[in-house]
Amino acid sequence: MAQRFYSTNSPGTYVDLKEAVLRSLPPDNGLYMPERVPKLGDEFWNHWRDWPFAELGYRIVSPLLDGAVPEEVLRSMVEDAINFDAPLVPLEENEYVLELFHGPTLAFKDFGARFMARLMGWLTRDDGRELTVLVATSGDTGGAVASAFHDVPGTRVVILYPRGKVSGLQEKQLTTLGGNITALEVEGTFDDCQRLVKAAFLDRELSERLNLTSANSINIARLIPQSFYYFHAARQLPEGTVPVFVVPSGNFGNLTAGLLAERMGLPVRHFIAATNRNDVVPSYLASGEYQPRPSVPTISNAMDVGAPSNFARMQEIYGKEWKRMTERIAGYAFDDEQTRAGIRELQAACGYQMDPHGAVGFLAAEEWRVLHPEDVAVVLETAHPAKFLDVMVEELGEGAVEIPERLACLAHREKVAIAMEADEEKFLGWLQQGD
Numbered sequence: 001m002a003q004r005f006y007s008t009n010s011p012g013t014y015v016d017l018k019e020a021v022l023r024s025l026p027p028d029n030g031l032y033m034p035e036r037v038p039k040l041g042d043e044f045w046n047h048w049r050d051w052p053f054a055e056l057g058y059r060i061v062s063p064l065l066d067g068a069v070p071e072e073v074l075r076s077m078v079e080d081a082i083n084f085d086a087p088l089v090p091l092e093e094n095e096y097v098l099e100l101f102h103g104p105t106l107a108f109k110d111f112g113a114r115f116m117a118r119l120m121g122w123l124t125r126d127d128g129r130e131l132t133v134l135v136a137t138s139g140d141t142g143g144a145v146a147s148a149f150h151d152v153p154g155t156r157v158v159i160l161y162p163r164g165k166v167s168g169l170q171e172k173q174l175t176t177l178g179g180n181i182t183a184l185e186v187e188g189t190f191d192d193c194q195r196l197v198k199a200a201f202l203d204r205e206l207s208e209r210l211n212l213t214s215a216n217s218i219n220i221a222r223l224i225p226q227s228f229y230y231f232h233a234a235r236q237l238p239e240g241t242v243p244v245f246v247v248p249s250g251n252f253g254n255l256t257a258g259l260l261a262e263r264m265g266l267p268v269r270h271f272i273a274a275t276n277r278n279d280v281v282p283s284y285l286a287s288g289e290y291q292p293r294p295s296v297p298t299i300s301n302a303m304d305v306g307a308p309s310n311f312a313r314m315q316e317i318y319g320k321e322w323k324r325m326t327e328r329i330a331g332y333a334f335d336d337e338q339t340r341a342g343i344r345e346l347q348a349a350c351g352y353q354m355d356p357h358g359a360v361g362f363l364a365a366e367e368w369r370v371l372h373p374e375d376v377a378v379v380l381e382t383a384h385p386a387k388f389l390d391v392m393v394e395e396l397g398e399g400a401v402e403i404p405e406r407l408a409c410l411a412h413r414e415k416v417a418i419a420m421e422a423d424e425e426k427f428l429g430w431l432q433q434g435d
């Protein structure tokens with residue numbers, strides 16, 4: 001039987017793939033989980049080192065979805081989505097960086113967003129009407145989602161971003177694609193953008209008629225493809241090496257995808273949750289008390305999360321037992337001073353430039369290796385350092401970080417955005433009209 005999904009708040013009640021992906025968030029406010037997580041078999045382990053990356057991904061997602069998408073469709077979906085590499089780069093002895101920034105928007109979010117876009121397009125192919133994807137963004141997510149859905153047939157994307165509050169290049173990533181992507185420049189804050197999106201979903205009639213869906217990071221379709229690169233990292237290590245994965249974390253989708261990979265049979269020594277001062281999960285691992293709180297701003301701002309949305313999935317995986325989670329995941333947190341020092345140290349010791357998020361991971365790996373010097377650590381580098389150029393220039397000086405062409409060329413593209421007041425009536429009125 002094709003894979004089914006349940007909400008962490010309602011075990012025993014299942015929905016199919018289409019409902020889980022298009023709803024994104026279950027009505028009971030839990031998170032969708034697959035009913036069964038299969039162990040990969042001999043056929044996989046006999047060949048996993050030889051397949052191209054996309055084929056490896058297909059061989060992982062195929063048993064997981066278990067027929068929910070026809071095999072040939074699924075294979076071409078993965079090939080289309082994962083059309084860039086995730087190379088493992090040696091840093092120093094027993095320490096590697098997994099570069100997850102080789103996709104179109106230079107952050108690991110491309111993996112999840114590109115797969116989700118294609119899957120949503122396919123799931124709604126016979127609905128006879130366009131799918132409208134609404135996203136509020138404070139920066140990175142909007143760019144990955146816009147790029148992922150660009151030119152996907154049958155989909156239209158509306159991105160809301162706060163005027164003057166995203167970086168220049170981030171804004172260009174949202175506003176220069178055209179076609180099926182529309183950017184709304186909201187006269188307000190990120191919270192205003194989220195409020196407008198929520199108002200649209202609460203309007204049942206409108207939401208039904210426009211076939212509205214959300215592309216937020218808790219979507220199960222974003223989580224699944226993120227498990228691919230854990231396998232891809234492991235197979236780039238010397239045969240037989242069982243790595244420690246160090247994951248710079250905010251909402252913990254990335255780390256949860258690693259837990260999924262492990263449940264499918266990937267040998268992992270340990271997981272390390274690395275955060276900035278927003279250390280709700282490292283604190284929980286240390287004390288057993290889960291205390292979400294408002295986030296504080298840092299230089300690794302994609303990890304400024306005070307109530308990590310995937311925590312419910314992590315708990316589910318360990319049967320809500322704190323002790324069991326601590327046996328598999330260690331937590332470390334670092335402040336901005338330490339992160340900046342880490343960026344400088346990496347440059348001086350290894351000649352490697354790591355963005356502030358990756359640098360938090362590097363610091364965690366160093367700390368772990370003091371106690372476990374024999375372990376082989378793989379640090380996930382979640383974004384290209386050029387995306388955080390201000391900090392990089394402050395620490396390493398002008399010119400230390402090369403700006404990739406696909407980011408640099410955006411500077412010359414023309415911004416097209418529709419100005420929007422932070423007013424629910426006006427926004428809903430605009431949505432009604434089409435555009």
Ligand SMILES: *Cc1c(COP(=O)(O)O)cnc(C)c1O
Pocket residue numbers: 107108109140217248249250251252253254255302303357382383
């Ligand atoms: C989103 C993001 C993170 C946090 O990932 P989670 O899956 O939310 O833990 C880390 N680094 C960068 C650069 C990001 O964009």
